[in-house]
Amino acid sequence: xxxxxxxxxxxxxxxxxxxxxxxxxxxxxxxxxxxxxxxxxxxxxxxxxx
Amino acid sequence: xxxxxxxxxxxxxxxxxxxxxxxxxxxxxxxxxxxxxxxxxxxxxxxxxxxxxxxxxxxxxxxxxxxxxxxxxxxxxxxxxxxxxxxxxxxxxxxxxxxxxxxxxxxxxxxxxxxxxxxxxxxxxxxxxxxxxxxxxxxxxxxxxxxxxxxxxxxxxxxxxxxxxxxxxxxxxxxxxxxxxxxxxxxxxxxxxxxxxxxxxxxxxxxxxxxxxxxxxxxxxxxxxxxxxxxxxxxxxxxxxxxxxxxxxxxxxxxxxxxxxxxxxxxxxxxxxxxxxxxxxxxxxxxxxxxxxxxxxxxxxxxxxxxxxxxxxxxxxxxxxxxxxxxxxxxxxxxxxxxxxxxxxxxxxxxxxxxxxxxxxxxxxxxxxxxxxxxxxxxxxxxxxxxxxxxxxxxxxxxxxxxxxxxxxxxxxxxxxxxxxxxxxxxxxxxxxxxxxxxxxxxxxxxxxxxxxxxxxxxxxxx
Numbered sequence: 246x247x248x249x250x251x252x253x254x255x256x257x258x259x260x261x262x263x264x265x266x267x268x269x270x271x272x273x274x275x276x277x278x279x280x281x282x283x284x285x286x287x288x289x290x291x292x293x294x295x
Numbered sequence: 296x297x298x299x300x301x302x303x304x305x306x307x308x309x310x311x312x313x314x315x316x317x318x319x320x321x322x323x324x325x326x327x328x329x330x331x332x333x334x335x336x337x338x339x340x341x342x343x344x345x346x347x348x349x350x351x352x353x354x355x356x357x358x359x360x361x362x363x364x365x366x367x368x369x370x371x372x373x374x375x376x377x378x379x380x381x382x383x384x385x386x387x388x389x390x391x392x393x394x395x396x397x398x399x400x401x402x403x404x405x406x407x408x409x410x411x412x413x414x415x416x417x418x419x420x421x422x423x424x425x426x427x428x429x430x431x432x433x434x435x436x437x438x439x440x441x442x443x444x445x446x447x448x449x450x451x452x453x454x455x456x457x458x459x460x461x462x463x464x465x466x467x468x469x470x471x472x473x474x475x476x477x478x479x480x481x482x483x484x485x486x487x488x489x490x491x492x493x494x495x496x497x498x499x500x501x502x503x504x505x506x507x508x509x510x511x512x513x514x515x516x517x518x519x520x521x522x523x524x525x526x527x528x529x530x531x532x533x534x535x536x537x538x539x540x541x542x543x544x545x546x547x548x549x550x551x552x553x554x555x556x557x558x559x560x561x562x563x564x565x566x567x568x569x570x571x572x573x574x575x576x577x578x579x580x581x582x583x584x585x586x587x588x589x590x591x592x593x594x595x596x597x598x599x600x601x602x603x604x605x606x607x608x609x610x611x612x613x614x615x616x617x618x619x620x621x622x623x624x625x626x627x628x629x630x631x632x633x634x635x636x637x638x639x640x641x642x643x644x645x646x647x648x649x650x651x652x653x654x655x656x657x658x659x660x661x662x663x664x665x666x667x668x669x670x671x672x673x674x675x676x677x678x679x680x681x682x683x684x685x686x687x688x689x690x691x692x693x694x695x696x697x698x699x700x701x702x703x704x705x706x707x708x709x710x711x712x713x714x715x716x717x718x719x720x721x722x723x724x725x726x727x728x729x730x731x732x733x734x735x736x737x738x739x740x741x742x743x744x745x746x747x748x749x750x751x752x753x754x755x756x757x758x
Contacts, residue, residue, distance in 0.1 A: 248323040248360045249308075250752060251372060254631040257314040257640070257707070258371060258378065264636025268446050270482075271395035272644035272710065277553070277625060278452075278486065278508075278663065279412070279584045280716065280731060283640055284629045284708035284739060289446065291633035 255291075266290055297374060298704035299328050302744045303610060304754025309743065311704050313375035316631060317367070318747050320755045322352055326360045331374065335361050383641040383693040391690065392442035395645065396433055397652040397663045400425040400462055401454040405490045406530055408522045410557060410591055412584050416454030418667035423655035424459045429676065430466040433653045436676040438477050447474075448505075450484045452652075452663055457491035467503045484508065486553075488522070489534035497541045506549040509538045513554050513566020513580075520559060521591070539574060551625060553579040557591035561600045564608045571615075571622045579625035582734055584664070584716065593730065602737050609741035613748045629708075629742040640694065640707045646714050647673065647689025651680075661689055664715030689714065692724055699727035705736045 268289040273280060296311040306324035308317040319327065325345065326338055333341075339357050346352035367373035402423045404416030416422070434449070441447055449470065451463050463485070470481040482505040489509055500507050511534065512518040519529025542550055552575040556563035563580050570578050582601075585592050593601070608624065615621045644650070647661030654666055657676040665671040674681035694700060694711040712728065712735070720728035748754075 248320050249363050249367070250318045251367070252316040252318070252631060252747065252750060254314050254316055255634055255636075256371075257312065257637050258375065260636035260638075261379070261382065265638035267392070267394065267444060267638075267649070269635060269639055270446075271448055271650045273662075273713065277579055277581050279555075279581045280713050280735065282626065282708060282735065282738075283635050283644075283710045284742065285625060285627075286635045286639060287630060288633050288635055288639075290636075 255288075263290070264288075296377065296702075296704055297327065299324060300740055301756075302606070302740055303613075303748065304756045305744055305747055305752070306755050307740075307743060307747065308373070309704065310373050310375055311707055312377050312379070313372050314631070314634075314707070315367075315372040315375075316743055316747070317373070318752050318755075322346065322357065323360050323363070324755075326357065327364060327373070330364060379637055379641050380695050382638065383695045384691070391648045392444050393437055393440040393649055393651060394444045394446070395448035395450075395650040396437050397450045397452045397650070398425065398430060398433055398466070399453060399652060399654050399663070399666060400430065400451050400456045400466075401459040402655050403458055404453060404455040404488070405458060405524065406455070406488050406522055407525055408488075410521055410555060410583050410585055410589070412664060413454065413666070418654075420667055425462060425653075425655040425657075427462050427465050429653075429655065429657040430462055431469055432657060432676045434466060434470050434473060434481075436679065438473060438479060440679065441479065445478065446480050446482060448482045448484065450486060452486050455488055455490065456485060457487050457496060460491070460496065464499060467499075471503075482506075486510070488530070489537050490524075490530060492534070492537040492541055497544055500541065501545050501548060504548075506551070507541070507545075508579075509534075509541070509550060509552045511535065511538060511552050511554055511570060511575075512556070513560065513563065514569045517560045517566055518554075521557070535573060542575060549577070551577050551579045553581070553625075555581050555583050557583040558593055558597055559591050561593070561597045562604060563601075564604045564611065567608060567622075567624065568611065571620075576622040577625075578622055582731065584719065586719075598730070598733060601734060605734075605737045605741050609745050613745055616749060626738045627742040627745055629739070629746060631743075631746055640710055643689075643693040643696070643711050644713060647686055647692070661685070662715060664713075665718075688724065697725050697727055699729075703732070703736075705732070705739050708739045709735050 272283050298309040306319045308327050342357045407415050474481050484506040485504045486508040515531045518531045522530050552570050652660045652663040652666050659673040660666045660671050680686050692714050694706045700706045714724040716728040716731050717726040718724045
């Protein structure tokens with residue numbers, strides 16, 4: 246393998262400019278109800294653009 | 296900050312503040328792990344010594360790796376600085392709007408689950424059903440305080456919400472009427488133990504509920520041990536066929552079959568696989584939330600077993616996906632390309648600010664897990680949030696609020712964690728529930744590893 250392979254990921258620093266609309270789901274409302282994780286939340290804007 | 300770990304044969308480097316994920320060979324793993332605070336010459340010397348038995352690892356090879364590291368650093372994909380702290384406080388300090396309610400339509404239940412954090416639906420209080428008038432006022436309150444937010448979430452929760460089904464249906468109809476008038480979109484969800492599911496519930500839920508959460512703990516003997524009817528009989532045989540019927544007719548709409556694992560079934564992977572074998576594909580399984588003295592509370596001795604279980608689960612999910620019979624596990628869902636923005640990642644879960652729980656009497660609490668604790672009463676659906684000091688305290692709950700999170704690589708994934716868990720474990724909403732954090736970190740490590748494996752990348756070392 247090559248020494249370093251980089252996965253395609255969302256540019257977090259870039260999302261400072263285009264994020265923060267707040268339309269995404271509340272963190273623990275959908276399934277767990279007993280812990281907080283935001284990693285599995287979807288960005289509403291990204292979904293619209295896709 | 297970076298986090299380097301090895302899992303399932305992969306060497307993984309996570310760059311915390313850019314969100315970048317790198318899969319590296321052994322040499323790059325060692326170089327990156329010792330990169331900070333050392334000169335290039337020091338790293339070269341250390342690597343030549345470590346790899347002295349491998350002639351293919353030459354000085355030029357090591358310097359090539361160092362160049363790649365420098366290149367990624369220059370592109371902001373490795374050792375990216377933390378530039379978000381001021382945003383966490385600015386973002387929450389501004390006027391927040393309310394976008395989600397947990398409506399406790401029934402503080403009563405037809406099961407007597409021993410581990411229930413809501414103490415069999417009563418939340419340490421009286422049994423009660425929410426009236427339509429209270430629920431209607433709650434929806435009006437939500438619309439009035441939602442500012443420019445279009446998507447509004449309302450979860451019908453309990454106790455057992457199907458014990459007040461008629462009110463649920465009327466509130467959905469009212470919400471649908473109001474959303475047109477106010478340019479809003481209600482996303483209704485339902486969390487149920489399944490006992491009262493019938494054809495009417497199935498038809499209505501499949502038409503109106505954006506998501507349905509179905510409580511099942513897994514194998515029959517595990518489920519029936521704690522999820523019993525008032526007469527002490529297990530509920531598995533009653534609910535499983537109902538859940539299967541509901542899911543089969545759901546037409547691809549969202550649902551989760553959600554379980555709780557305890558000290559009694561630390562091998563919870565068996566329960567998840569059992570759910571999958573029953574035909575369910577959207578699964579969630581949570582560690583029990585309870586005091587440490589309960590006989591089913593998770594122990595320190597359970598922790599390594601749980602870690603192993605999470606790894607086993609991840610590997611089995613990769614295998615099943617390849618075989619064409621994959622399933623989703625809520626905590627392993629991670630969208631690296633279109634996941635949450637920085638604001639979402641750092642601003643906390645929203646409890647007490649964007650998200651509130653409403654009791655059957657219309658009283659407001661920061662979230663469902665605080666209901667029944669008089670110290671956390673925030674107001675009501677008529678007066679709104681009157682305990683603004685408490686709201687402001689919750690506004691300050693974010694990924695930067697807890698000193699215990701300062702050095703944690705996972706805080707961009709948990710947003711500082713659950714305020715209720717922190718409060719129950721430490722007495723402060725700004726505390727840290729260490730046990731939950733340990734499990735959370737393991738889950739994120741597994742989730743990222745699965746993304747790598749599912750992308751078809753080969754591991755550096757075969758396990």
